[in-house]
Amino acid sequence: MSSRGARMDWRRAARAPARLAPPHHPLKAFRPPRPPDHRHRALHSILTRSDEVLRKATESQKGIKWGSDQLNDLDYADDICLLATTLQDLTCTANAVQDEAQKTGLRVNAQKTVAMRVVTPNRDLIKIGDKQVVDVPYFCYLGSVLTPTGGTDDDVDGRIKKAKGAFAQLTPIWRSNIISRDLKLRIFVSNVKSVLLYGCETWKVTKSISTKLQVCVNKHLRQILRVFWPETISNEDLWKETRQEPINKEILRRKWSWIGHCLRRPEGNIAKMALDWNPPQGRRRKGRPAITWRRSILSDLNAVGISWDEAKERAQDRNVWRRTVEALCSSWS
Incomplete structure (x- = not known):
């Protein structure tokens, strides 16, 4: 069949009314069976x-x-x-x-x-x-960068680059005068912020890392609100205007929600065992111990007076765990 004939058949099929099922199924349309995908x-x-x-x-x-x-x-x-x-x-x-x-x-x-x-x-x-x-020296596994030292810094740098790329692809939306600000912010959270914070539950968040993430988010929010120099807006007013919370607090909420999900898994589950896994011990170097993910969660629990064993018991009750997560997030300053 020629290309012209194919276009005519396509247009005729598009104008043709849909074939509906019998009266006892008035909303179900007949569809040809899908051929098996070998x-x-x-x-x-x-x-x-x-x-x-x-x-x-x-x-x-x-x-x-x-x-x-x-x-x-x-x-x-x-x-x-x-x-x-x-x-x-x-x-x-x-x-x-x-x-x-x-x-x-x-x-x-x-x-x-x-x-x-x-x-x-x-x-x-x-x-x-x-x-x-x-x-x-490093490799990417399931979207996260792994290094001999953990890979958080490299993973965060990669996430920031990907989030900037996702934000740039949506430039027509940010510049649109038709789309409302609320819809733009919802698109930002679902299409840009989700890319930025992918895998943040397993990051060891230091002050330098949280600063880099917060700078990236604040820059994008100012572009959405069209606040450019010499106009200025404080970070607190920016978060209030866009109904966003500090990035540290959001990472904390995601991390502890994920930890509760892992703690409720059955015994013998790899994810649950990983939270209690202690690598073989040896002699560490002199100086202050390095900040690890494990030490960071114990520090969060100590801030609200909860032990790790008590946290595991609370995680079994979802309502109790939600209140615990809110207490952990409110302790952040």
């Missing part, structure tokens, strides 16, 4: 085989100590992260995965595989078969 079936088959490969490959391998068990890998769809405490264990696990994958027709792409070492002086090469694995 790509979905193929992807499901690959993921199923990948899970089976990992299960067999890590049965006799050593990961990291996780309570009374061993945690060998973290996987989400086709993103797989192998864990080990020694270079030898990691090499054995990687090659075991390669051997099991070849039995099912899959293979490990060594060119897309990277390794990151955390607090280890060992710099020996890691190989999968005869292919060398590249060492990297």
Whole structure:
């Protein structure tokens, strides 16, 4: 059929009335059955085989100590992260995965595989078969940047860049005289602020990090309100005008809401166990202890006189936990 004939058929179909179902279903339209998508079936088959490969490959391998068990890998769809405490264990696990994958027709792409070492002086090469694995100082996993020191600073810098890009793409909306200010602010919260604060529940928020985030938010809010130099507006008036709260307080509320969700999970859940997990201890360097995520949440609890064990008990009751979260947020200054 020619292109002109195709356009005519499309226009005729667009003008044609919709075929409705029989009277006992007056609002249900007939739709042709959707043909099966063989790509979905193929992807499901690959993921199923990948899970089976990992299960067999890590049965006799050593990961990291996780309570009374061993945690060998973290996987989400086709993103797989192998864990080990020694270079030898990691090499054995990687090659075991390669051997099991070849039995099912899959293979490990060594060119897309990277390794990151955390607090280890060992710099020996890691190989999968005869292919060398590249060492990297950081990598992105599920949208978050991971580094040997935790990655909060790098992750925040990346989030700020992505939020600025999302805000720039919506410039016609911010400049529009038709769209109301309330709608612009709702779009900002859903399309820009959500990008900025993605994964903030696991950040260790320091003063410098909160300042960078707050500066980014304030700048965008002033652009939405069209407050440009020499006109000025204080931060407090800006937040009141736009009905926004300080970024530290919002991160605190998101973090503790997420912690309560994890604490209500059943025993043995990885997310719940991670909140109590204590890495192998050694001798730390001289000086003040570094600020970690764990120390930050204990500091928040101490500010309102709640212990960690008491917080775990309160989290089981959603209403009690909501009041606890509000108390934690109100203690912020």
